[in-house]
Amino acid sequence: MWKIVLSLLCVCYHVQSARYLGLFPVATGSHYILDFKLMKALADAGHDVTFVSPRKQEKPLKTKGNFTDIELEGFAEAIQKGMAEFNLFDVNKQNFVNVIRTLMNLFVESANLTMHHPKITQLLNSNETYDAVVMEHFQNDVLKVFSSVFNCPLIILSTVGPNSWVNPAIGNPNEISYVRHFHAAGNPAEPMTLVERTKNLFIYIVDYLMTFHYSLPQHQKIMESVIKNPPNIVDLYFNASLILLNSHTSIYAPQPLVPSMVEIGGYHIDPPKKLPQDMQDFLDSANDGVVYFSMGSNLKSKDMPEDRKKIFLNVLGRLKQKVIWKFEEDLPGKPSNILIKKWLPQQDILAHPNVRLFITHGGLLSTTETIYHGVPILVIPVFGDQPANAERAQYAGYALKLDYHGNNFTEERLSYLINELLNNPKYRENVQHRSKLFHDRPMNPKDTAVYWMEYVVRNNGARHLRVGGINIPWYQYYLVDVMLLLTLMLSLLLYVVIIIIRILYRKLGSKVHPVVKLKKH
Ligand SMILES: *[C@@H]1O[C@H](CO)[C@@H](O)[C@H](O)[C@H]1NC(C)=O
Numbered sequence: 301m302w303k304i305v306l307s308l309l310c311v312c313y314h315v316q317s318a319r320y321l322g323l324f325p326v327a328t329g330s331h332y333i334l335d336f337k338l339m340k341a342l343a344d345a346g347h348d349v350t351f352v353s354p355r356k357q358e359k360p361l362k363t364k365g366n367f368t369d370i371e372l373e374g375f376a377e378a379i380q381k382g383m384a385e386f387n388l389f390d391v392n393k394q395n396f397v398n399v400i401r402t403l404m405n406l407f408v409e410s411a412n413l414t415m416h417h418p419k420i421t422q423l424l425n426s427n428e429t430y431d432a433v434v435m436e437h438f439q440n441d442v443l444k445v446f447s448s449v450f451n452c453p454l455i456i457l458s459t460v461g462p463n464s465w466v467n468p469a470i471g472n473p474n475e476i477s478y479v480r481h482f483h484a485a486g487n488p489a490e491p492m493t494l495v496e497r498t499k500n501l502f503i504y505i506v507d508y509l510m511t512f513h514y515s516l517p518q519h520q521k522i523m524e525s526v527i528k529n530p531p532n533i534v535d536l537y538f539n540a541s542l543i544l545l546n547s548h549t550s551i552y553a554p555q556p557l558v559p560s561m562v563e564i565g566g567y568h569i570d571p572p573k574k575l576p577q578d579m580q581d582f583l584d585s586a587n588d589g590v591v592y593f594s595m596g597s598n599l600k601s602k603d604m605p606e607d608r609k610k611i612f613l614n615v616l617g618r619l620k621q622k623v624i625w626k627f628e629e630d631l632p633g634k635p636s637n638i639l640i641k642k643w644l645p646q647q648d649i650l651a652h653p654n655v656r657l658f659i660t661h662g663g664l665l666s667t668t669e670t671i672y673h674g675v676p677i678l679v680i681p682v683f684g685d686q687p688a689n690a691e692r693a694q695y696a697g698y699a700l701k702l703d704y705h706g707n708n709f710t711e712e713r714l715s716y717l718i719n720e721l722l723n724n725p726k727y728r729e730n731v732q733h734r735s736k737l738f739h740d741r742p743m744n745p746k747d748t749a750v751y752w753m754e755y756v757v758r759n760n761g762a763r764h765l766r767v768g769g770i771n772i773p774w775y776q777y778y779l780v781d782v783m784l785l786l787t788l789m790l791s792l793l794l795y796v797v798i799i800i801i802r803i804l805y806r807k808l809g810s811k812v813h814p815v816v817k818l819k820k821h
């Protein structure tokens with residue numbers, strides 16, 4: 301009996317184990333964490349995973365299925381050089397058409413580098429077989445050709461919610477009337493005025509046109525330079541089977557999603573582990589609570605100007621709470637309530653019940669983790685998506701923000717905000733509420749991600765989920781042709797009515813209105 305059960309189990313296991321190719325050439329910083337965790341989840345579930353990225357895990361992973369790293373050497377450095385020329389700090393001040401074009405050029409260049417990398421060439425010419433290709437969408441459309449080469453479904457990861465980059469690819473509506481394009485100015489949490497909505501529409505249109513007439517043709521060229529008989533890039537663009545979104549209604553405002561878009565926000569978070577003993581003691585003994593302060597991995601606290609450091613030291617030193625600060629060097633004159641460390645297990649700290657406040661740069665991972673653990677935040681946004689994340693969190697009522705570059709960055713203001721967050725219970729209530737919503741799902745986000753990636757393989761690309769809107773041109777999708785037809789008919793009707801009125805006036809003769817008389821000359 302047991303033998304039968306066991307062999308049945310083996311058969312099931314064997315049938316379900318699939319081969320996934322993960323292509324993540326732009327995987328740096330938080331993107332690397334998100335991309336790696338997604339592919340590792342597949343390997344943990346017993347699948348055979350090949351992970352292409354600019355980095356390599358230091359130690360071989362212990363996963364149920366095979367996890368093979370393919371490291372694109374020299375790639376990260378080349379991209380870093382490209383990024384350095386593109387100043388992230390003043391993106392918001394530039395004209396959005398320039399920003400879109402600069403970004404597209406940057407991504408075309410990096411896609412070109414990827415496709416000409418010897419290891420990619422080797423992969424393209426190998427006799428490997430894969431059951432699905434997984435990639436992060438980053439205007440790297442040429443990579444979609446791998447699903448054509450290996451004749452298998454394409455799965456896309458979007459590290460944010462639905463957006464103008466991924467919506468058209470799967471027939472999801474761009475909600476232009478209430479979702480700001482990420483190049484549109486203004487608070488993403490607030491409704492738009494008439495003028496803002498008009499601008500928003502304009503940005504969406506420019507972005508769409510530039511994708512199809514500027515970016516994709518270049519990706520087609522790259523593809524033609526490395527592949528014999530390449531498919532059409534536009535066909536590839538519309539061919540994805542599934543888009544996984546790193547979002548959730550507990551973090552982002554809800555938006556309609558077509559069935560082949562699935563939210564998996566928070567999948568990168570592992571259940572809390574045990575803390576190192578010194579930190580455990582420090583946190584356990586903090587009767588007045590703990591403030592945790594980290595500006596993430598990109599922005600080093602030690603690189604802050606001296607006056608900023610002094611402001612932080614003065615304010616944090618005066619608190620009755622203990623403070624854990626991710627700080628990368630020695631800090632002379634450090635007050636006794638502050639513990640500094642180069643590296644900190646962020647999630648395990650946030651999980652400790654004594655943590656009252658998290659001071660963060662507001663990166664997407666940090667804002668997600670704080671909701672998971674239910675800790676209010678003071679956001680000090682620096683660049684990129686951080687200001688928008690800060691606005692969203694403040695609007696949702698579990699955060700206050702202090703612009704790193706703003707004039708308001710003073711000792712008084714910082715002290716006021718920290719004390720407000722520590723002493724007013726509403727911030728904690730709001731974030732605990734969100735935390736409850738975060739965890740209230742039919743399946744945890746990591747299992748959801750694995751389930752859907754398996755689903756696509758099990759059902760041969762899940763073509764039945766694709767909405768009809770993918771295959772029709774934009775003017776039909778948005779009924780622009782119908783609007784034009786109706787406008788034309790209305791104009792005709794109006795014209796006919798005017799003619800009739802004129803004829804009637806003429807017939808009435810003597811009673812002609814003076815204005816009409818004038819016009820007759
Ligand atoms: C993992 O790799 C080994 C050695 O290359 C191979 O024998 C085995 O079949 C692989 N496992 C899976 C699940 O593909």
Ligand SMILES: *[C@@H]1O[C@H](CO)[C@@H](O)[C@H](O)[C@H]1NC(C)=O
Pocket residue numbers: 408409412413416518521522
């Ligand atoms: C891609 O790079 C090659 C050189 O490696 C260059 O000749 C080609 O023009 C580039 N293509 C695009 C579209 O930038």
Ligand SMILES: *[C@@H]1O[C@H](CO)[C@@H](O)[C@H](O)[C@H]1NC(C)=O
Pocket residue numbers: 425426427
């Ligand atoms: C792939 O298979 C073909 C035909 O079986 C063979 O000629 C070729 O050498 C193989 N290529 C590689 C990289 O193994």
Ligand SMILES: *[C@@H]1O[C@H](CO)[C@@H](O)[C@H](O)[C@H]1NC(C)=O
Pocket residue numbers: 447448451452453454531532535536539541760761
């Ligand atoms: C579209 O995806 C299917 C699998 O879902 C794949 O077999 C096919 O080759 C893809 N088409 C193109 C043009 O790449």
Ligand SMILES: *[C@@H]1O[C@H](CO)[C@@H](O)[C@H](O)[C@H]1NC(C)=O
Pocket residue numbers: 706708713
């Ligand atoms: C700047 O600080 C003042 C109080 O000092 C506050 O009223 C104002 O809203 C702050 N401005 C910003 C942009 O945060």
